Amino acid sequence: MKHAFFALAIFTGLRAHAAEHYIALEKPEFELITDRFFSQALNFNSLAETKNVNLTYWGSIPQAEIRYNASSLLVRAQENELQRVHLQLEQKVKTIVFNMQTQPADYDQEYIQMHEGKVSIETPEVYELNNIVLALADKYHQTHYRMHSKGRYYADVLTWFSPFKNHPIFRTLNEINYYSLVENGPAYTFDGDTIARSAVYKGFRADDAIEDNKALLEDFARKSDFRKFYQQHRGYYSQLSEVFELGAQPKTIWQWLESHFPARYQSYRIFFSPLGPGNNSSRMFDDNDFKESIMFVSAPNRYESEHEASSTQWMKFTRSFFTEIDHTYVNPISDQYIDDINAAFIDLAPWYKGGGYNKPYLVFNEYMTWSIFSLYAREHYSAEDYAFSKSYIERFMVEKRGFYKFKGFNEELIRLYINRPNDDKITDLYPKMISWIRNNVDH
Known part of the structure; x- marks a missing residue:
């Protein structure tokens, strides 16, 4: 049967x-x-015997396609999340294993009633356990997770947990990806001393390091009395949530974005840790006719500074939140223009220094999400604060992130927005911004 399929595929x-x-x-x-x-582009000869590909659910069920011999194999998750594709060249066979995340949430009527129309800002318990483990690993085991290592809370973490710095959990961390451990945290809860699956969330990353290390995490939590530490600091987590809600005003942002984009969500869930390193991400879950926008962002304490006014600190963590959550509005529109975006960015080098965004689609979305914050700031901040925020994000994007032409892009989007017809939305400006990119290739 295998050889019969080979003939059919060829x-x-x-x-x-x-x-x-x-x-x-x-x-x-x-x-x-x-x-x-x-x-x-892959080559069978340099491929490992088994190649693992983790595909996370960002807003739809992930899929993959293998193009070969002028043919195409479409790999979609159906009943099984784990799928294998065996490739044969002459007498040798190698395998690509696709781990596909499907249906990551289960929203029942009780959950919907509790969360509809609301913004929830939380530091979940298992999630914070994982952040603490990585912060200790950075401090005592020379890992490079870049956890936030300033302030009273961090000092409390070291005081409480340093006696357990040689726990066996730390010997596994060289093989653990930050996102697969930390971002899957809200998909688990504590049941006594046991880490159990959430009744709502099945996971936030396809690769789940919690499941693989659950016994070690439970043992560390039990021996260090983590749950007592967490309970003693619940007031601080709540305080940070209140500061975030007051400063960032997420419900105002939610309403403003949905006045300009067609996407509609019934709930916002925001997760952060006082130890978070600034690795933000967002995704969209849809179940039982209920859509939820979920984001992992930086906590407000990351922006605390004795040298800056509170309004400046608020602007910075608002920007951090805004430029993550607006991906759930911007990206679906970019999907509609993917061919035009690819054609406009003939060469990414003048636009981006290189790194994790080496695709036209990704570069365009970073330009767009950050620039849209300028439009929001213009309508919601004082003239002085708006001028500061505009200058701040332009310098940050160009000098720190290496998006070299962001200042010109930002000014053009602002100009188009100010002069647009009254009925036009931000989505109507996409073709003009793509045209601007195409016309600014050489300067």
Whole structure:
């Protein structure tokens, strides 16, 4: 049967929906495309015997496509999240294992009634346990998670947990990805001394380091009396949530974004830790006709400074929140213009220094999400605070993040926004901004 499928795959050129498949390569080169937009040229000869690909649910069920021999194999998660594609070249077979996250939330009527129309700002218990473990690893085991290591709370963490700095959990951390450990935290709760699955969330990353290290995390929590520490600091977590809500005004941002974009959400869930390193992310979950926008962001204490006015601190953590949450509005519109965006960015080098955003789609979304904050600030801040925020994000984007043409992009979007017809939304400005990119290739 395997050889019969090989013949079919080679000669039909049809797309197949894969659960577990074999494909025969005529040459070593093939292409892997994930989530429709992200292409990777691969070579069978340099491929590991088993290549693992984790595909996270960001707003829809992930998928992958393998293009080979003028044919295409479409890999979609169906009943099984784990799917294998076996590639054969001559007599050798190698495997790509796709771990696909599907249906990551289960919203029942009780949850919907409790959260509809609300912004929830939280530091969940298992999530904070994981942040503490990584902060201790940075301090005592020379890891590089870049956890926030200033302030009274961090000092409390060291005082309480340093006697347990040689716990076996720390020997596993060299192999643990930050996101797979920390961001899956809200998908778990404590049941006594046991870490149990949440009744609502199944996970926030396809790769789940908590499941693989649950026994060690439970043991560390029990021996260090973590749950007592967490209870003693609940007041501080609540205080940070109140500061965030007062300073960032997330409900105002929510309403403003939905006045300009077609996306609609019934709930905002915001997770942060006082120890967070600034690794933000957002995603959209949809279940039972209930859509929720979920984000991991920096806590307000990360922006505390004796040398800055409170209004400046608030602006900075508002920007941090805004430029994460607006991805859930900006990205779906960018999806509609993906071919135009790719054509406009002929060469990314003049636009971006290189790094984690080496795709036209990703670069465009970073430019757009940050620039839209300027539009929001213009309408909600005083003239003085708006001028400061505009200058601040332009310097930050150009000098620190390496998005070299952001200042010009920002000024053009502001100009178009000010002069737009009354009925036009930000979404109507996409074609003009893409055209501006195309016309500013050489300068």
